[in-house]
Amino acid sequence: MGKIVFAAAMSHVLDPDYYQAACGLSGRRKVEACMAEIGKLGDTLLAHRPDALIVVADDHLNAFSFNAVPAICVRIGRDVNRMIQDEAEAFDKVLDGMPERYALHEELANRILEDGLGAGFDLALSWEAPIDHAFLSPVMTMHGARPVTPLVPIWINCFVAPQPTPARCFAFGQHLARVVARSPWNVGIIATGGLSHFPELLLPRVGESDVVFDQKLLRWLTEGEHEPLRSLTPGELDKAGEHEFLNWMALIGAVTPARADVRYFGELGRINLAAVEWRVG
């Protein structure tokens, strides 16, 4: 019987130069401190010798376009390329030194997709979508120079309204847990993004975060109080700048009712950085 052996969520813009430019030297120091904790989470993950790592993250209209914006999309196939852009955002430029291709756990991804469709989740699939900083910055911060665990990238539409609801993302996470439980594999799962930034996606509000909302979420996570999370609305997440918490909701559904430990929380004003690990052992 398979098992989720590791679960963590973390911010995904992990670029000290970017934060130094945007937030000064304290920005650099805070993201470096956050990255150090994410590196330790990588040690924990790899100590479990996982067969696969599910990565739940969002697209920034890089992999997808207005041609189609999937609510939830599972990347299938044998491998995935990192995104290469001519005019990449600063925090996507950090991908340039990373390997160009990553192995996928093809069979786990197929089971998530096929069993999901059978269970009523109308999932999108992709054979070709590349992965950007939302996936690779956390994955590579965790692995460093070590071989990368076979990945199962999953996108959730966090930004283009109407997004899937927090409750639906939680239910999808429960589906992930069922698939893993029926499998023979030890699986790690991470969710990336957040915490609060860019409320309402309004440019005049760039620079604002919502520490009170972040702390409320973290308190529910550490106390294992998942019912209030399922009742969150997309509107609440939008107002607080918690769009990417939808990724976290899928992870929470996968590990519920496990409690979490906050490994890092740092206020930058522009965004609040976080790294959280769940007690799934």
Add this chain to the structure above:
Amino acid sequence: MSRYAVNSLLYRLKKDRVFRTRFNVDPEGALAGLDLTDAERAAFLARDMQRINALGGYPIS
């Protein structure tokens, strides 16, 4: 508000170098035929990203 037209235009301006060059050379021509309101068209011609955002443009695109 023409949510699709605004956002697909933002997307093309970011991702499509040929279209971006055309917009820089002949902005009115590049926007001709697009389903934009007068306010949206004016915001693009003024390159006013704050106004485009206020009119429903996703800054992530």
